[in-house]
Amino acid sequence: MKLVKSQPWRNPDTVLAQLIQSCARTRNLDRGKQLHAHLVASGATPSTFVANHLISMYAKCGDLYHAIALFDRMPQRNLVTWTAMISSFSQNNKFGDALRTFSSMCAAGIKPTQFALSSAIQASAFFASLEFGKQMHCLSVKLGYDVELFVGSNLADMYSKCGSLVDACRVFDEMPDKDEVAWTAMIDGYTKNGSFEEAIVAFRDMLRGGTVVIDQHLLCSVLSACGGLKAGKLGRCLHSCVVKLGLESDTFIGNALVNMYAKAGDMESASSVVGMNSHGWNVVSCSSLIDGYVEMDQIEEASRAYISSRRQGIEPNEFTFSSMIKACASQAALEQGIQLHAQVMKTSFVRDLFVSSTLIDMYGKCGLLNSSIQVFDEIQHPSDISWNSIVGVFAQHGRGKEAVRALNRMISRGNKPNHITFVSLLMACSHAGLVEEGLEYFYSMNKTCDIEPREEHYACVIDMLGRAGRLEEAREFIAGMPFEPNAYGWCSLLGACRTHGEKELGELAAEKLMKLEPENSGIHILLSSIYASMGQWEDVKAVRKLMRDSRVKKLPGFSWVDVNNKTHMFGAEDWSHPQKEEIYEKLEELMVKIRKAGYVPFTGSMPCNLEESLKERLLHHHSERIAVAFALISMPATKPIIVKKNLRVCVDCHSAIKLISKVEGREIIVRDNARFHHFADGMCSCGDYW
Incomplete structure (x- = not known):
């Protein structure tokens, strides 16, 4: 008898593994369970080879319970087993489990594969753990995986998501081959970190570099960058590219287009994308559309879009609610704001920090200070945005002492104030006459919080000194500024000169303000009031004649x-x-x-x-x-x-x-x-x- 060499496809384990792989590809969990049950019923213990395929199948079908159970029962685990389990956790967004399993594998003395390492790097990106990510980078260099495209792309993505764009660029530049995966990771990293110009430049460099495949992920990232830059012209070119590629019906692309047009202020095009796309009416596109209308101060259009989305059965999310509440705040529409608050209370979004912050702002702008405080007090762990909202409300209502106390509580709880916090704080101090406290905070910004004062902070100090009648100090403060005051600063000074009867400084402020805002009738009115208070009626007549000659009309109250x-x-x-x-x-x-x-x-x-x-x-x-x-x-x-x-x-x-x-x-x-x-x-x- 002639002996014939055994063929791999005749091996029972190989055949079973192929069947299991087929179930994984088609996400046929029931069929996969039947194969596993048949194997168990036969009394045979699955080989490590088959068990590894079963773990992968369960993971791809989203059944981590059975994947973990099988992993725990395996008498022997090899490198493939560990990699399969780590990848399973990563694929199902269980990044904490992925990291723990990766650490256990390394502790067992098993050298990780590039795939296991990539999963650990993805987990670092998810947790924004730059320190652990750098450890993974060192390990990849030690194992020689840093030049591998898949590992390098994940490293670049990890650094960008952790906010370390310099390291991301270095990893990207050191990669010997850049295909579209690496480019997409780099461009997406720039976009998510707000480096929109760099994202556009990288996209153009990618196109110049040769033939690449432009997919929906890349297009979504670049469209998002266009929206951030309000670059509607470039976004429209990308829209043409979308049409040529036949991707206009893709839900993610449609959402990205609506968001881009809305942020660029082209609400007609944003609305058109929603209307033309059969999948256009979804919670993401509607939220972008509503927010665009709100930013353009088209509140009625925003309300119509919200009502239309609800009629089509689309449940609002936290972004939808935030935009609509912001619309109520801008219009001081209290009744509508209260109705939205009631709707939010029925959902889990009441605990969303962004939603609660917009509620604080809405009640504050509608005049209900106590309601703002109540919403804030119900937040268990206020974020920086929450603190900024309540400090801003105190400023609107002239509650200087409360604003100072809120800032101190904010810092004591480990939240870091930013330039917005100090604008609100200085305004609050100004309206409450807390001049010394306000000046102390202004001069401490750089020293204690590493915040360089901007022109709006200087303008607040001018207002603060002017309201208190300390006009000579205001003059000296302006002389020592690193730049000219903005319109708000000069207008505040002019108003203070009217209140305190300071003619010379008032004329200077009016002259400066007329150059910045020549059509502002308030300048002439305030200057005329200064002259009138001093009995200089000829000057009053001259100002009124100037208004007539310049065709500047008084703003009616x-x-x-x-x-x-x-x-x-x-x-x-x-x-x-x-x-x-x-x-x-x-x-x-x-x-x-x-x-x-x-x-x-x-x-x-x-x-x-x-x-x-x-x-x-x-x-x-x-x-x-x-x-x-x-x-x-x-x-x-x-x-x-x-x-x-x-x-x-x-x-x-x-x-x-x-x-x-x-x-x-x-x-x-x-x-x-x-x-x-x-x-x-x-x-x-x-x-x-x-």
Whole structure:
């Protein structure tokens, strides 16, 4: 008999392994379990070779329970076994288990393969553990795997995700061969770290380097970079590339396109992508679309997109809620904000730090300071964003001491303040008259927090000194600045000069401000007020003539209040409202009451050529007083009255509303263009310092 050499495909283990591999490829878990059960029923112990394939099959089918059970029962484990188990954990995002298994393998004296090492590097990237990632890099160099494409790509990706772009670039440059996997990892790393220009440059270098395969992952990364740069033109070119490749129906690509167009401010194209793509209406694309509308201040469009998505059965996620709550904050739409808060409470997103931070900001901008504090206090572990939100709310409401306490608590809990924190803190100190504390924090920014003051911080200090009447210090501070003040700084100084009657410095501020904002009518109004307070009427006439010649129109003052989900807007001497008779009657009633309570009209800011009675009538019919009167006759006593005004509340209205709050026994909240005033029992939260 002639002996025939055995063929591998005739080996039972080989045949069984091929069947198991087929189940893994098709994700047929039931068939894989049947094969495993048949093997167990036969009484045979699976060989290490077959067991390794079973572990891989279970992992690819997402059944880690049986993969781990099989791994634990194996009498013998070889290098392939360990690699299969580590890869199983990595494939199923169980990176902690992947690292522990990798460490156990190394402790057993087994030299890892490049695949096991790559899984450990991926786990380092997931945990953003730069220290462990560097250890893996050293091990890869020691084993000679650092030149392997798969390991090198994962190292570059790990460094970029850990924020160490210099190391990522070095690894990338040292790789002998760069195919699309390495390029994608590098470009994606740049994008996720906010280095959008570098991502675009790397993409262009990749194209110049030769033939590469452009896939959806690469396109998504580059489109995201275009969105970050607001580079709509380049993004549109990439959109053409998407169409040519036939990827326009891909959900991930569609989401990336909507996000890119929305961030670039091209809402028409963003909406078009959603409408054309049959898969366009998903929670990611809708969230991007809504956020784009909010950023473009197209709040009604954002609301329509939100309603349309809900009608199509799309459940909002944390990004959707955050954008919609932000929209309510920008419009001070309290009722809608409360409704969204109620919807959030029904989901797990109530614990999301970004959602809770936008709720803090929304309630603050709507005037409900206590609600902001309550939302913040319910956060177990506030993030930097949470702390910034509450400090910002305290600043809006002029609560300087509370803002300082919040900063101290923030630092004591290990959170690091940033430049936004200090802008809010300095504004809070300015509105509360905490000048010495504010200056101390300003000069300590660089020393204690390694934050170089920016122009907005300098502007806050100018405002702080000006409000306190320390105008000579403000002049010296400006002279010592490393750059010219911005428009906010000069405008703050001009306003302070008007308040404290400083002509020379006011003229300088007005001159500087006119160069920065030539169409700002407020400059002329403030300068005219300075001249009027000093009795220099010829100069007043000259400023008004300059306004006419320059065709600069005075910004009209108006106030608005929300009643029964409807916004009611009023101007000075405005009697166009359907309830004008009731409003006028209420105003007259209030005038009688507050005069008895000690009200004396302040007409010093009015033109001198008017009769005193006319001056008083004009003051009495300012827009904020009309809005307050309407709210008093329209809202139940249980609800706080919240009035918004586009200009600074005048001195006379401030005095009048204090007394109105007393005689009516109501809390009245007024938000002007600088801050909130909380009036109650004849007092204001600003302490008459604003």
